Structures are given as structure tokens and as C-alpha cells.
Amino acid sequence: MNPGPHHCAAANATTALPPGLQVNGPRLLASLAALGEVGALPGGGVCRLALTDADRLGRDWTVARMHELGLRVTVDAMGNVVGHLAGEVDGPPVMTGSHIDTVRTGGLYDGNYGVLAGLEVVAALRDAGLRPKRPLAVAFFTNEEGARFQPDMMGSLVYVGGLPLATALATRDAEGLSVGDELQRVGYQGTAPVGQPAVDSFVELHIEQGPVLAQQGIQVGVVEGVQGISWTEFTLSGQSNHAGTTPMAMRHDAALVAAQVAVFVRGLTQRLGGRQLATVGALRLTPNLVNVIASQAVFTVDLRNTDAAVLAQAESEVLAFATQAAQAEGVQLRTRSLARFDPVAFDPLVVDLVQQQATALGCTQLRMPSGAGHDAQMLARVCPAGMIFVPSVDGLSHNVREHTEPADLVLGAQLLLQVMWALAHRNA
Amino acid sequence: MNPGPHHCAAANATTALPPGLQVNGPRLLASLAALGEVGALPGGGVCRLALTDADRLGRDWTVARMHELGLRVTVDAMGNVVGHLAGEVDGPPVMTGSHIDTVRTGGLYDGNYGVLAGLEVVAALRDAGLRPKRPLAVAFFTNEEGARFQPDMMGSLVYVGGLPLATALATRDAEGLSVGDELQRVGYQGTAPVGQPAVDSFVELHIEQGPVLAQQGIQVGVVEGVQGISWTEFTLSGQSNHAGTTPMAMRHDAALVAAQVAVFVRGLTQRLGGRQLATVGALRLTPNLVNVIASQAVFTVDLRNTDAAVLAQAESEVLAFATQAAQAEGVQLRTRSLARFDPVAFDPLVVDLVQQQATALGCTQLRMPSGAGHDAQMLARVCPAGMIFVPSVDGLSHNVREHTEPADLVLGAQLLLQVMWALAHRNA
Numbered sequence: 001m002n003p004g005p006h007h008c009a010a011a012n013a014t015t016a017l018p019p020g021l022q023v024n025g026p027r028l029l030a031s032l033a034a035l036g037e038v039g040a041l042p043g044g045g046v047c048r049l050a051l052t053d054a055d056r057l058g059r060d061w062t063v064a065r066m067h068e069l070g071l072r073v074t075v076d077a078m079g080n081v082v083g084h085l086a087g088e089v090d091g092p093p094v095m096t097g098s099h100i101d102t103v104r105t106g107g108l109y110d111g112n113y114g115v116l117a118g119l120e121v122v123a124a125l126r127d128a129g130l131r132p133k134r135p136l137a138v139a140f141f142t143n144e145e146g147a148r149f150q151p152d153m154m155g156s157l158v159y160v161g162g163l164p165l166a167t168a169l170a171t172r173d174a175e176g177l178s179v180g181d182e183l184q185r186v187g188y189q190g191t192a193p194v195g196q197p198a199v200d201s202f203v204e205l206h207i208e209q210g211p212v213l214a215q216q217g218i219q220v221g222v223v224e225g226v227q228g229i230s231w232t233e234f235t236l237s238g239q240s241n242h243a244g245t246t247p248m249a250m251r252h253d254a255a256l257v258a259a260q261v262a263v264f265v266r267g268l269t270q271r272l273g274g275r276q277l278a279t280v281g282a283l284r285l286t287p288n289l290v291n292v293i294a295s296q297a298v299f300t301v302d303l304r305n306t307d308a309a310v311l312a313q314a315e316s317e318v319l320a321f322a323t324q325a326a327q328a329e330g331v332q333l334r335t336r337s338l339a340r341f342d343p344v345a346f347d348p349l350v351v352d353l354v355q356q357q358a359t360a361l362g363c364t365q366l367r368m369p370s371g372a373g374h375d376a377q378m379l380a381r382v383c384p385a386g387m388i389f390v391p392s393v394d395g396l397s398h399n400v401r402e403h404t405e406p407a408d409l410v411l412g413a414q415l416l417l418q419v420m421w422a423l424a425h426r427n428a
Numbered sequence: 429m430n431p432g433p434h435h436c437a438a439a440n441a442t443t444a445l446p447p448g449l450q451v452n453g454p455r456l457l458a459s460l461a462a463l464g465e466v467g468a469l470p471g472g473g474v475c476r477l478a479l480t481d482a483d484r485l486g487r488d489w490t491v492a493r494m495h496e497l498g499l500r501v502t503v504d505a506m507g508n509v510v511g512h513l514a515g516e517v518d519g520p521p522v523m524t525g526s527h528i529d530t531v532r533t534g535g536l537y538d539g540n541y542g543v544l545a546g547l548e549v550v551a552a553l554r555d556a557g558l559r560p561k562r563p564l565a566v567a568f569f570t571n572e573e574g575a576r577f578q579p580d581m582m583g584s585l586v587y588v589g590g591l592p593l594a595t596a597l598a599t600r601d602a603e604g605l606s607v608g609d610e611l612q613r614v615g616y617q618g619t620a621p622v623g624q625p626a627v628d629s630f631v632e633l634h635i636e637q638g639p640v641l642a643q644q645g646i647q648v649g650v651v652e653g654v655q656g657i658s659w660t661e662f663t664l665s666g667q668s669n670h671a672g673t674t675p676m677a678m679r680h681d682a683a684l685v686a687a688q689v690a691v692f693v694r695g696l697t698q699r700l701g702g703r704q705l706a707t708v709g710a711l712r713l714t715p716n717l718v719n720v721i722a723s724q725a726v727f728t729v730d731l732r733n734t735d736a737a738v739l740a741q742a743e744s745e746v747l748a749f750a751t752q753a754a755q756a757e758g759v760q761l762r763t764r765s766l767a768r769f770d771p772v773a774f775d776p777l778v779v780d781l782v783q784q785q786a787t788a789l790g791c792t793q794l795r796m797p798s799g800a801g802h803d804a805q806m807l808a809r810v811c812p813a814g815m816i817f818v819p820s821v822d823g824l825s826h827n828v829r830e831h832t833e834p835a836d837l838v839l840g841a842q843l844l845l846q847v848m849w850a851l852a853h854r855n856a
Contacts, residue, residue: 241638246823248697255708263688292709304672395670398670
């Protein structure tokens with residue numbers, strides 16, 4: 001592999017890992033199990049929605065672990081927590097991190113794995129008596145999941161200046177409780193300046209949350225970027241009528257138009273090919289009765305692509321088709337954007353380093369996009385950033401049956417160690 | 429019009445209505461308004477679900493009206509109520525009737541109109557001091573709507589022997605209350621033998637409940653029969669997965685297959701043409717989230733046709749398509765029949781008489797099928813039966829805004845009077 005001129009000395013002699021430096025697999029796995037006990041669900045899995053009591057206990061557990069490892073811990077006004085390890089030189093740290101909040105019926109690995117593997121990197125260096133050249137940092141960001149407060153990736157978005165702190169703190173959950181009040185209640189509205197420390201580079205280790213690596217039997221995903229996401233809600237208003245007495249030509253059937261759009265978007269992915277994804281996952285009919293023509297259909301279209309131009313084309317084609325189909329049926333159409341993120345391309349400095357170190361480890365690997373959103377895409381706004389994926393068994397995530405094989409978990413942490421070491425020792 | 433040989437003397441000299449015999453329009457309209465006060469909803473419309481207290485009050489009001497008119501009233505063990513008017517000769521009566529139960533948010537005319545117009549026919553004859561040759565009868569049947577107890581048309585189905593009385597009485601509503609217990613509670617489990625009297629012929633007057641007459645500006649529908657109905661519930665079981673991480677080719681999307689079937693059935697009606705109707709009115713996705721591929725879709729297909737063979741073909745084509753579409757997407761398909769009635773063709777004796785008397789009245793008229801089910805289709809199993817439709821404004825029914833213009837209501841009752849008189853005086 002030729003690393004290319006843009007990061008000419010990324011992997012020179014000074015980045016070589018001290019021979020034999022290994023993460024402690026059993027310790028990593030034990031820490032995942034221990035944090036998984038906090039907010040554990042009766043039948044398996046875990047529920048630690050952001051800023052609940054369970055999240056507080058998870059935070060307390062993780063901060064205690066940071067202290068055990070001798071890290072200096074800072075908490076900012078958004079509740080983002082950073083554990084700092086001094087380097088041989090001062091300056092912005094090489095950061096890793098993720099989140100420890102979960103969805104309501106989550107697994108043990110989504111987010112938690114990235115944070116605890118980061119702490120295992122620190123522990124491994126400590127065991128070996130090694131100090132990195134640049135400082136290191138292990139962070140966990142508030143409310144990545146967005147399951148209680150929207151938007152998701154809120155803490156890292158505020159960290160990089162993409163959302164005003166005051167706006168985030170004023171955000172309320174379905175019961176009217178605000179992020180700010182809940183942060184104070186759980187004791188995690190800290191005093192560190194938001195967005196500090198400035199970050200030298202960022203690498204996040206995460207389970208894939210999709211089936212690609214597992215189905216292909218590949219050990220490591222070298223994540224090149226995050227797909228752009230477009231969520232649109234379509235509301236079709238037709239006319240409710242008796243299914244037995246209304247001739248076909250007199251109908252204004254909102255359900256039919258919704259179905260036509262759902263079929264169209266699948267065809268669109270086939271035409272656009274490549275990495276265009278499209279999903280109609282939510283659909284509600286009114287009055288939703290067997291013998292009544294639907295007066296209203298409300299449904300969502302989730303479009304994703306790594307290519308911003310193709311994503312925009314897909315949005316435009318879906319809207320044009322829906323408009324035409326609604327008109328043909330005499331149905332009114334309204335649309336509302338629920339979310340819109342442009343694709344993110346990770347920095348070749350980090351992406352190529354991940355690939356290079358995976359090669360050094362002898363892993364099978366695949367360069368791939370991330371289908372889900374991650375804190376790393378926010379950090380990519382302020383520093384070179386990238387991600388490492390490990391396989392998700394059956395592609396399951398946001399599911400109590402979320403699972404990654406222990407060997408894959410340990411291998412990913414070892415790769416994280418090597419990538420962070422290389423970043424900390426590269427020539428500036 | 430040539431009435432044809434099959435009812436050669438249906439309209440001979442003896443059937444001529446005495447000159448000037450007219451229903452009393454204001455009295456008919458007043459009775460509709462009065463019954464509409466029983467169970468009236470605050471904003472308009474009425475709620476008299478079968479065998480509720482409101483239904484009891486509606487029954488009491490109607491039976492009192494029968495007694496006022498000098499009718500002998502019988503109530504059978506199914507709660508079907510018949511008011512008898514003696515004829516010049518003994519024998520099975522010429523019957524009219526319908527129902528007075530309503531859906532939860534019903535109008536004033538569906539069912540009630542047929543019963544009260546029947547009583548107005550009796551009243552008009554009484555005013556004129558006329559006695560028909562054959563006996564007449566005005567009936568209302570229990571639980572036609574099926575909104576509380578299924579199946580619909582239950583009382584008339586039991587009356588003609590299509591459903592065992594014991595089965596009907598054991599039927600329970602959503603709260604576990606049985607038809608039998610509720611009949612006793614409201615005091616309408618009578619002692620008359622079910623299915624008595626045997627019926628000479630039956631004609632039911634009803635609002636169209638569809639838009640055809642109103643849109644075409646036609647006064648009377650000459651109902652030739654009732655469409656066959658096929659309701660099927662389709663359950664598709666796919667695999668829930670992340671919309672952002674699951675490649676299109678790896679999906680088992682239950683929502684997509686449901687949408688494909690909904691689009692297919694619309695196309696099917698265009699191919700089969702004529703009177704084939706098809707509706708996907710109910711659809712529920714699981715988990716029904718914007719960013720999760722649906723693991724399950726449960727939806728209904730409502731197929732109707734006046735032609736039994738074409739209806740069966742439509743059912744078979746929908747099933748074949750759904751099976752193939754489910755297989756292509758790797759989704760499991762189960763189906764369940766929710767309702768199945770073959771088309772009913774009304775007897776030319778009654779159909780042609782309705783057309784002939786409508787012509788005599790100078791009405792614009794249209795021979796048409798009924799899209800909805802009616803008690804007359806049950807009576808058609810045991811005697812010559814038919815129906816008269818009057819227009820529904822905007823085709824609205826099962827709706828508090830259900831409306832028919834007063835002039836159309838009066839005209840329909842006059843036509844009913846003339847048809848019943850003709851049936852009562854035809855040569856056997």
C-alpha cells in the first residue's frame with residue numbers, strides 16, 4: 001500500500017508499536033460485561049437512555065474506571081466527559097471515544113465498546129509503562145442515540161460547535177424534561193469549556209450495526225465515511241369512502257399513492273445502484289379499516305448515500321414521483337423534512353492508517369461506509385477523523401440480541417491501540 | 429319495457445295502484461327525525477350499536493309506531509321484529525324491512541329509512557282505507573351493521589337459516605358480552621319461531637351509500653343484486669434491520685411486499701375492468717419506525733364483484749402475486765379469510781317490478797349492483813327479493829354527515845308503496 005503524499009510520513013519508523021504491546025482481552029471483555037450490568041434488562045440487553053438514573057450510574061462507573069487508570073477527567077457543560085493521558089509533549093490529544101447511552105432496548109456494545117476499548121488502550125500502555133508522544137484522550141459524548149432527546153449525536157455536535165449549547169440544553173424529552181435540567185439532576189453539567197480540548201485527531205471503534213462484515217466473514221471494516229441521510233415525511237390526503245360502493249375511477253385513495261411511492265423507491269435504488277439505500281419503514285393509514293378507502297396516509301422515506309449528488313438526485317426523483325402519483329389519484333401531498341445530513345468523508349490520514357495497521361495485524365478488511373451516524377462524523381468537522389468497525393452477528397443492533405464475538409472485540413481494541421499509537425507518534 | 433315471460437303477469441291490471449294513493453312525505457321525514465333523536469350524537473348523527481341501551485330505545489320507539497298503525501308485532505328469539513298487516517287472503521306476506529342499529533358514528537338513514545318507509549307504506553294504506561290482497565309485513569333485523577357483533581347481517585342470516593340461532597346467541601362483543609345475554613337484557617329475546625313468517629317476497633328500500641346516483645343525478649337505483657365480497661388478511665413476516673446499514677440486496681422488507689400487492693390490486697381492477705373493485709384499506713407495519721426495515725406488515729385486501737367467476741379469479745391472482753412477491757423478497761406470507769360472500773342476483777320478479785314502477789313514476793333510474801351488504805341478500809335465499817336505492821349526497825355513509833335529500837326520501841317511499849302493492853296483487 002502506498003500511503004500517498006497527503007500524509008507522507010504517517011507510518012514512518014517512529015510510529016512502530018513497541019513489540020509485544022497487547023491489549024488485555026479478558027480485562028476488556030470483563031469491563032464490557034460490568035458496564036452492561038448497569039441498566040441491564042431482565043431478559044438480556046440494557047436500557048440506559050441519556051441522562052436517566054441508569055445513565056448516571058453508567059457514567060459514574062466509567063469515570064471511576066478513568067480515575068483508576070490515572071486519567072485526568074473533565075466534564076463540560078454539555079455533559080461530555082474526557083479522560084486525559086499526558087504525552088511526552090504538550091498539545092492537542094489524539095482522541096478516541098464514543099457514547100455510553102443506549103436505546104430503550106439496546107445491547108452491550110453499541111457505543112460502550114468504543115469507550116471501554118479506548119480505556120483498555122490506556123490500560124495497556126500503563127501496564128507496559130509506556131507514555132505516548134502526543135497526549136491521548138478517551139471521551140464519551142452525551143446523548144448519541146437520540147432515543148430520548150433529538151437530535152442524536154447531540155453531545156458531539158455541540159462539542160464541535162454545530163449546535164449552540166443553549167439550544168441543546170433547552171431540548172425537551174417527550175415528558176417535557178430538558179437536557180439542562182436532567183444534566184444538573186444527574187450531576188453531569190460540568191465546568192470545562194465546551195469544545196475543549198481541541199483535538200489532534202479522532203478515531204472511533206464501533207460495532208458495524210449492519211450485516212456486511214459478518215456475512216462476508218471479514219474481521220475489520222475500514223470506514224471511509226458516513227452516508228448522507230435524508231428523512232422525509234409524506235402526508236397524503238385523499239377521501240374516505242366505502243370500499244364496496246365507490247367505483248375505482250371515483251377514488252382518491254391515499255393508501256394507493258403511499259404504496260406506489262414505496263414501490264418506486266425500491267426501483268430507484270436499483271436504477272441508481274451502488275450505495276443508494278431507500279426505506280419506507282413507517283406508514284399509518286386513516287381510518288385504517290378493511291372496507292374504507294384511506295383518507296390519509298402518513299409515511300416516511302429514508303434515503304442514504306455516500307455520494308451527496310446522488311442523494312440529492314434520489315430526493316428529487318422521489319418527490320417528483322410522489323407529486324405525479326398524488327395528482328393522478330386526486331390526492332393532496334405535503335412533505336416535511338425530518339432529518340438531513342450530507343455525507344461525511346473521513347480523512348485519508350486516519351482511514352489509511354486504519355487500513356495499514358489492520359494489514360500489519362494480518363486482519364481481513366473491507367473499506368466501507370458507515371450506514372449509521374456516529375460521533376466521529378461530528379469530530380470530522382474539526383480534525384482528521386476515522387472509524388474502525390468490527391462485525392455485528394446477524395447485523396443486529398439497537399436490539400437486546402446485539403452481539404459481537406469476543407475475538408473480534410479484542411482484535412478491534414488491538415487495532416485501536418495501534419492506530420492511536422501511530423497517530424500519537426506520526427510526524428506533524 | 430318487456431317484463432319477459434319469467435314473471436308474465438307481474439304487472440297486470442290487478443296490480444294497478446288506486447289513483448292518488450300517496451305516502452305522506454312530511455310524516456315520513458318527521459319519523460326519520462324522531463328516530464334519529466334516539467342515540468343522537470352531540471354534533472349530529474347517531475350511535476345505536478346493536479343491543480345497547482340506545483338500540484333498545486330505538487326498538488321501543490319503532491315497536492310503539494307499529495302498534496299505533498295497528499300492526500300485530502312478533503319478536504323472535506334472535507330479536508328480529510316483524511309488524512304484520514293482514515291481507516284479503518291468508519298466506520305469506522309481502523315483506524319490506526331493514527335494520528335500525530347503526531355504526532358508532534352513523535347517520536339517520538342507513539337502515540332506518542327502509543324500516544320507517546315501510547311503516548309509512550302501511551300508514552298510507554290505512555289513511556286510504558285500503559287493504560292489500562296479500563298480507564304485508566315490515567321487519568327490522570338484529571345487528572345488520574356488525575359493528576358490535578360479527579358477522580354483520582346477523583339477524584337476517586339467522587332468519588333464513590344461514591347461521592344457527594345458538595351460534596349467533598353465543599357471539600360475543602369486544603368486551604365479552606354475548607348476543608343472547610344482551611338480547612335478554614334489552615328485552616328483545618322474543619318467543620316467535622325464528623324464520624317465521626315464511627315470506628312471499630321481499631323488497632328493501634335503502635340509501636345507496638355510494639356516489640353513483642348522486643354524481644349522475646339519477647333518482648332511483650334498481651338494484652339487480654349484491655356484489656360478492658372477499659376480505660383477506662395478509663401477514664408478511666420479514667426481518668427487521670437498520671435502514672442505514674443493510675444493503676438493499678440483503679433486505680427482507682415486509683412493507684415493500686405489502687406496497688407491491690397494494691399497487692398490484694389497483695392494476696388488477698384495470699385489467700379485469702367492469703365492476704371489479706379492490707381496496708387495501710388497512711395496513712399496519714412493525715416496528716413502524718423511519719429507520720428500521722419493517723419486520724411485519726399486516727394488511728387487508730377487499731375484493732368485490734357481481735360476477736362470481738371474476739371475483740374468484742381476482743382472489744386467485746392477488747394470492748399468486750403476493751406469493752411470488754413475498755418469495756422474491758424472502759418474506760413469509762400467511763393469509764386468513766375474514767369474510768367471503770358470493771354475489772347475489774336478485775329475482776327478476778322484484779327487479780323488473782321496481783324498474784316498471786319507477787318508470788310509471790317518471791323517475792330517472794339506473795340498474796346497478798349494491799356495493800354494500802344488506803338484509804335483502806339474506807332474504808333472497810328464501811324468496812324473490814330485491815332492493816330500491818335512493819341517492820346518498822357525496823356518497824357518504826357510515827358517517828354522521830350521511831344525507832339524502834328529502835324529495836328523494838319521499839320518492840323512494842312512494843316507489844316502495846307501489847312495488848309492495850304490485851307484489852301483493854300480482855297473480856300467483
